[in-house]
Amino acid sequence: MSQEELAFEAGIDRSYLSEIENGYKNVGIAVLEQVARALGVPVTELVKK
Numbered sequence: 001m002s003q004e005e006l007a008f009e010a011g012i013d014r015s016y017l018s019e020i021e022n023g024y025k026n027v028g029i030a031v032l033e034q035v036a037r038a039l040g041v042p043v044t045e046l047v048k049k
Contacts, residue, residue, distance in 0.1 A: 001039075009038035 003021070007014040011034055019025040020035075027035075029043075036043045 006035070006038055010034040011038075 001009075003017055004014050007017040010017070010031075012031060016025065017035075020027050020031075032043055032046060036046050039046075
């Protein structure tokens with residue numbers, strides 16, 4: 001899945017997603033849930049080390 005597709009599916013701007021991925025933005029739980037839902041994974045999958 002491309003960054004653009006993920007951003008679209010999650011309902012967020014692609015540039016915002018890029019900033020999250022690159023560590024420039026902190027993400028709130030609501031956005032984290034949107035990204036997890038778009039990826040089809042639980043939120044815990046996104047935050048585990």
